[in-house]
Amino acid sequence: MRKGYAFIAIGALLLLFGSYRGLFVAPPEQFMRDVQRIMYVHVPTAWNWMLAVIFTCICAVAFLLRNNMKWDSRLEAGLEVSTVFGFLLCCQGSIWAKPTWGVWWDWDPRLTTTAVLLLATLGILALRSFVEDPTKRAIWSSVATIIASVDLPIVYFSVKWWNSLHQEQSTPQTVSSPFHLPLRVNAFGVLFLMIGFIMLRTRIAAARLERELAEPPVRIGEEAGELA
Amino acid sequence: MIAALRKELLLQWRTRGQFMAVFVFGAATLLLFSFGIGPDASALRTFSAGFLWLGLLLSSTLTLAESFHAEMENRALEGLLLLPSNPRSLYYAKAIANWLQLTILGIALIPIMVVLYDAGTTRLPTLLLVIALGTAGLSAPGTLYAAMTAQIKAKQTLLPLLLFPLIVPALLASVKATSLVILGDPMGQARPWIILLLAFDLIYWSLCGLLYGRVVED
Numbered sequence: 001m002r003k004g005y006a007f008i009a010i011g012a013l014l015l016l017f018g019s020y021r022g023l024f025v026a027p028p029e030q031f032m033r034d035v036q037r038i039m040y041v042h043v044p045t046a047w048n049w050m051l052a053v054i055f056t057c058i059c060a061v062a063f064l065l066r067n068n069m070k071w072d073s074r075l076e077a078g079l080e081v082s083t084v085f086g087f088l089l090c091c092q093g094s095i096w097a098k099p100t101w102g103v104w105w106d107w108d109p110r111l112t113t114t115a116v117l118l119l120a121t122l123g124i125l126a127l128r129s130f131v132e133d134p135t136k137r138a139i140w141s142s143v144a145t146i147i148a149s150v151d152l153p154i155v156y157f158s159v160k161w162w163n164s165l166h167q168e169q170s171t172p173q174t175v176s177s178p179f180h181l182p183l184r185v186n187a188f189g190v191l192f193l194m195i196g197f198i199m200l201r202t203r204i205a206a207a208r209l210e211r212e213l214a215e216p217p218v219r220i221g222e223e224a225g226e227l228a
Numbered sequence: 229m230i231a232a233l234r235k236e237l238l239l240q241w242r243t244r245g246q247f248m249a250v251f252v253f254g255a256a257t258l259l260l261f262s263f264g265i266g267p268d269a270s271a272l273r274t275f276s277a278g279f280l281w282l283g284l285l286l287s288s289t290l291t292l293a294e295s296f297h298a299e300m301e302n303r304a305l306e307g308l309l310l311l312p313s314n315p316r317s318l319y320y321a322k323a324i325a326n327w328l329q330l331t332i333l334g335i336a337l338i339p340i341m342v343v344l345y346d347a348g349t350t351r352l353p354t355l356l357l358v359i360a361l362g363t364a365g366l367s368a369p370g371t372l373y374a375a376m377t378a379q380i381k382a383k384q385t386l387l388p389l390l391l392f393p394l395i396v397p398a399l400l401a402s403v404k405a406t407s408l409v410i411l412g413d414p415m416g417q418a419r420p421w422i423i424l425l426l427a428f429d430l431i432y433w434s435l436c437g438l439l440y441g442r443v444v445e446d
Binding site: 064112116117119120122123124126127130131136139140143144146147148150151154155157158159161162 | 369372373376377379380381382386389390392393394396397400401404420421424427428431432435436439442443445
């Protein structure tokens, strides 16, 4: 429990420092000027979103192989965190795209794939909320997660064939050196935040599961009533 | 598996009234789409492939959601699973039956599309191939999700919610290939889309069969 909060605190500090450097110290970009500064949160969010998605897939596969409910709690945490990150990613991307491309949204493979995955994780979360049996819920959401993650590369390539405009991914190799420090610091900041969120959310899921699996308390009066 | 397939087909034959209802639903959707963009004949023709597939997709959720209806009554699914057969063969029987039904539905909707949108084509075999492959892409994951959602209350809402994001590539490829067939394809571009559809079908027909056993186990 403490560890989760510690990760979040470290992540918030790193993010504060990195964003300060990104907003006030790093020079503005040659063509996009200050609009480009959203990269310092957008790109780290994108990387960590991918990590969260991979983590979720691993949890789903691990659950189906091991049948251990702790993987289900982790799956739930991973699903929720990747949904939040995917949503953030779409919002940040739109905020950046409007002044740069002139549109809020574009049918580019990366955008579309993110949106499709966002909808898919929302669907799986909705499925989870409707299934009361914990074992069935765990199996079904693992199966749905695996099916959705197999879909991602296909969505990506099919949309790529269909249409394209997004610029190349920004990595420390593709941006010049004054941008490196804030980008790296923020990447780790978001990473720590994500780990903290997943840890705390896993604990909540595990606690709920424990309550669900526990025998319901039987009161003597009710038992007698049932017999009569 | 042959016996299971026979059971599915017999069941579908006996509930053919429901198929008619789904067909009317699909035809009504095609009619409604044209109100969405107005009586512009050339625009209607341009978008006819998209309308056909959206109509088919919307109708397919009805077909798929109902496809486990018989199994859910009197806990018949548990009885079927007790038989000395593989749950996988039950899945494939159900998926093939759904696929056939959706293909027939797609073929039945073609004349409606031709009449409403003036979107005729001479390349009928290619169109039929695209419809067969596209509906195969709908029915493989659709049957698996239907097996899950049939057991819960909000099945009519949840099935599309789970299925729609998943079949984006299949829908995209089907619409592209169909519209190339209808509007003419001088560059031979329909072929890669058909190959993409085929790949999607292969992946999901094998993956869903593999996972089905876990979905219905107790």
